Amino acid sequence: MISGEVEASRISVDELEDMAKNRDVALTAYFCRGDECLYVWTDYERGRTEFTATKEFDLRSRPLFHALSGEMDAYQLKCPGNDVISLHYGPLTTGLWEAGAFKVLTYGERILNVTPDFGYKRREVEKKVVGRRVEEAIFLIERLCGTYSVAYSNAFCTALENGCPERAEYIRAIALELERLYNHFHVIQRLTAAASQKVAISHFSALVEEILRLNAKLFHHRYAFGLNVLGGVRRNVDVNIIDKKLDAIEKDFEELVNILLSSRIFIDRIHNTATLSREDVLKLDSIGIAARGSGVKRDVRTFDSFYSNTPYRIACERDGDSLARTVVRIREIRNSIEIIRHLINELPQTALKSEVECNGFRYGRVEAAHGDVFVAVEVKDGVVKWIGIRPASLVNYVAFIHAVERNVFTDFPFAIESFGLSFADSDR
Amino acid sequence: MRWIFRGIKKGILTTRYPEEKPAYDEVPEIGLPVPDKCADFASAESNCPTGAIADAVDAEKCIFCGRCEDFRFKRSRTVELAEVRKALPFSKSIHVFVADVGSCNACNREVEMLNNPFYDFHRLGIFFTPTPRHADVLLVIGYPVEKTVKALLEAYDAMPEPKVVVAAGSCALSGGIFGERGIDRYIDVDVRVPGCPPPPIALLHGLLKASGR
Incomplete structure (x- = not known):
């Protein structure tokens, strides 16, 4: 139950880079608000939430950015090869219990890549x-x-x-x-x-x-x-x-x-x-x-x-x-x-x-x-x-995508359930 | 072995519903709001987020938020409000295909809870099926999102006759807090189960009604 003023915790990019030099600073959220881009950063050790509003900060090193800006396809494996089977699992399945879908790339037994396909629950x-x-x-x-x-x-x-x-x-x-x-x-x-x-x-x-x-x-x-x-x-x-x-x-x-x-x-x-x-x-x-x-x-x-x-x-x-x-x-x-x-x-x-x-x-x-x-x-x-x-599931889906790679198919439910993710949460 | 002893020690948890009325434990005051004698109708009406309160409380629009309790409304203990238009011609055992078209996950959880030992819907001959090809009942939950409604209609077409559609939850019935459109814009609904989310007893009631029991 943390709260605060956004304007009071705005910092410049230089300050952020200083902060990130010797500490672990996590990207928490990214919003488009009018013409302004608002990035939220968290230093979990010291408990600080900071805001920056710039496009120039190098975000290519932050894979989470694609999820926050709604480009889930960025996590899909490009050019995986000829023998790869691609599946689309969803949206109405009893296995998932929710209207959501996964794009799965596989050679047959090992999962090469899984990306959640959002939009089936978008209530805006x-x-x-x-x-x-x-x-x-x-x-x-x-x-x-x-x-x-x-x-x-x-x-x-x-x-x-x-x-x-x-x-x-x-x-x-x-x-x-x-x-x-x-x-x-x-x-x-x-x-x-x-x-x-x-x-x-x-x-x-x-x-x-x-x-x-x-x-x-x-x-x-x-x-x-x-x-x-x-x-x-x-x-x-x-x-x-x-x-x-x-x-x-x-x-x-x-x-x-x-x-x-x-x-x-x-x-x-x-x-x-x-x-x-x-x-x-x-x-x-x-x-x-x-x-x-x-x-x-x-x-x-x-x-x-x-x-x-x-x-x-x-x-x-x-x-x-x-x-x-x-x-x-x-x-x-x-x-x-x-x-x-x-x-x-x-x-x-x-x-x-x-x-x-x-x-x-x-x-x-x-x-x-x-x-x-x-x-x-x-x-x-x-x-x-x-x-x-910024829902928590959205962030952890990225972790899930990374964690489930190279696992076998039968491990898929164990992987997804252990993260406790929900489609309704991320697909708002 | 330990599991077995554990199960015996735990005893029977399952509700006596529908032979007996649900106990207080199963349904405390979570039902529809009922106006008191001196209820302030005008304020409740203007404060209701979905416009469910007019001369009476509209069960299909109500999202059970409890805001009207500030204006001397009380919550009832009755949750069996399902309205039936058509039931299946057989009543022994039914297979249910669950179609979520954009719920907030609470309805999903309540449907899933039908499986737990407290409700144990298998004892009433109700089963979930992973494919619409085997289904007698289509249970629709959630606010209709265009992209998923297409899949829903496909699933409906794939179901064999005779079939009934059960819509559960205020989002599926009236759009609830999310909007004005319910699921009946796309598909004919035969059994309507109100609630936000409908508690398992209400769902059980609706499914029993759908099978003509």
């Missing part, structure tokens, strides 16, 4: 948000990707607020961590589904359902739509419900993970699958789970002052394969449960909502389950003038 959220009142814009932004709705609405709201009542901030964090929990459970469920571990699928999807039901009771919506409003939250929470449920979920989860990780068959499938090295992460500017699975500590929560008062610890693994990413998720699940416990114990008694005067050009960022989401928004008198959203 950003275009539709412009001109709306902020209160209504939140509903659209929540539905950019329903399963990460809390993260998006949270990023949008914190961008516009100058702090909100403490209790509201706590409730938002609880909702965010619950969202992280069910998404992580869901990813593990999908991985077990890919390995055909039928019993494990049922157990883990039961855990997802438990959290969704908890959400329904707390927020009157299974995905917590409508919880975040400008200046605070819409609903109070009943702490007792969470407390009881959380104990049961934690106990279940620990037992399940114990059995799952002792299953050689399952581990064999995700071990050394879709490996992403530390250098790849730095080159491709990957974020979230993809980065943390490869030993790069990129997490917005590390420099969030709110999380410094909670038992939050960064989870990091070195191997960079699907197993490492799964282990990161498992550790984050444990940590999230700990954080929620802490938050409900310390829940302060303040108002739920405060008045906010919306004006200016500001940004907000929040760590969702799969990576950090970035929202920059310009508001005048409560009406959105311009908005730029």
